[in-house]
Amino acid sequence: MNFTDTDIEEWTAYLRVSTWREDKISLDLQRAALQAWERRDPRRRIVEWVEDPDVTGRNFKRKIMGCIRGVEERGRRGIVVWKFSRFGRNDVGIAVNLARVERAGGDLASATEDIDARTAVGKFNRRILFDLAVFESDRAGEQWKETHQWRRAHGLPATGGKRMGYIWYPRRIPHPTLRGEWTLQDERYVVDEAAREHIESLYERKLGKELPTPDGYGQLAGWLNDLGYRTADGNPWRYDSLRRYMQSGFAAGLLRVHDPRCRCEYTANGGTCKRWIFIEGAQEAIITPETWERYEELSKERAALTPRVRNPTYPLTGLVRCGGCRKGANATSARRRGGQVLGYAYACGESRHKLCDSPVWVQRALVEDEVHIWLAREVAAVVDAAPSSPIALDDDQERKKARAARDRARLDAEHTRLMTGLSNLAADRALNPDAYPDGVFEQARDRLLEQKRNVAEALEAAAVAEVAPSRTQLIAIAAGLLEEWDTIVSAEKNALLRSLVRRVVATRGAKGVRGLENSGKTKVEIHPLWEPDPWEDTPA
DSSP, X not given: OOOOGGGOEEEEEEEEOOSSGGGOOOHHHHHHHHHHHHHTSTTEEEEEEEEETTOOSSSSOSTHHHHHHHHHHHOOOEXXXXXXXXXXXXXXXXXXXXXXXXXXXXXXXXXXXXXXXXXXXXXHHHHHHHHHHHHHHHHHHHHHHHHHHHHHHTTOOTTOXXXXXXXXXXXXXXXXXXXXXXEEOOOEEEEOHHHHHHHHHHHHHHTTSSSSSOOOHHHHHHHHHHHTOOOTTXXXXXXXXHHHHHHTTGXXXXXXXEOXXXXXXXXXXXXXXXXXXXXXXXXXXXXXXXXXXXXXXXXXXXXXXXXXXXXXXXTTTTTEEETTTOSBEEEEEEEETTEEEEEEEEEETTXXXXXXXXXXXXXXXXXXXXXXXXXXXXXXXXXXXXXXXXXXXXXXXXXXXXXXXXXXXXXXXXXXXXXXXXXXXXXXXXXXXXXXXXXXXHHHHHHHHHHHHHHHHHHXXXXXXXXXXXXXXXXXXHHHHHHTTTTSOHHHHXXXXXXXXXXXXXXXXXXXXXXXXXXXXXXXXXEXXXXXXXXXXXXX
């Protein structure tokens, strides 16, 4: 039978392999079924093959969206899949995106489910198949949640797999003597002693302890690749993969999990929810709790910075605040006789929106000179008062640190007791399920988890107070900065100043006076980290 070009139907074939193990139908099998479907009608032509290997159908952040655009923008006849479940397993996503296909005049076809959705019966049958796919996905999701909960209760990561710095002993391994058989062992992670020093150095380099300025994730990834390390998949380390590894807290003996109190559909949202909590893992920690706490603080601080502040151009980039509105004051250019001068002054960022009643404008050189003078004054005050031996902490600091150390020891013991109680409760319930009426186990578990969360928060606060640097310790950094001020670059100055100073406040002098006349009358204050924050309890 001969067909004209207008009779030919152009289809897009979409192939997806699910993340659920029992539903892993290979791409080759799906492709064979789709080719057989194409041959059953000579008018059909599959002009594009789109593959999504190992991708969940519980959200639509997938290549299927490009197939839908092909129907809308390129006039494709429709999308053909192996089964309707390949299109998606989310009620809302299926309804919205199927409507887009049909509104553009296209169809969704299944190679193995012969349904004509143009009829009422066909639409009804397709709806049943979609509902069944959603049900199967929800059921599998519940089973995985139970599995993940069991693994977390035993201090294991939800998905298992290799972790850099550790030797992984999986639960199921090939039988040593029976070919094709498997044997079980206790799953565990043991520190790879050959990698311990490198993992410790990884965090120290990120914190800037080994270098004048902290390394970026990209630099650290290159360093690890040069040492021969690879990801669990055997790929070279990159910026994003290394950041995920370091922020997971696994090297600190922790597990990062989605907050169970969050009621969002985490998988259906594509894993975009940012509500994470850390729980104790069964693996030995490589880095110390103090190192992990400093890394967390650095991550939170840098996450709040703009890209320009993360890569500072000037010594005080990101540190200057306007005294009028307490918002950021940014380096700005100015036109002078010699032409445009970049970074000539610091100006209140809110002034352009007229949101500050007293916006500051001050020459950058004046602010930097004030900071340099302040450094010299603080360093000189300590040096002049220093005895021949190292300066001891004052009595108040000693008392605070000693009290924090006692609190930390007490809270650490309480945290261990609660973890043991949770483990014992889970084990007893597994052995004696009939001993727990409906709801009793859940109430006891939730009560212990709430107590554990409260203790963990108090423990973190005590640890921060115990390791908080003193004025004497920070002045040593200030002395080194002052000595090398004229030789180190702006980025290094900025990194060292961030370890000393909360902010530099520039307050406008005479209100109503603009330009250079006001610049000389501007008040510059430095808020050091070793003193209480003067802005903490006072409103702007």
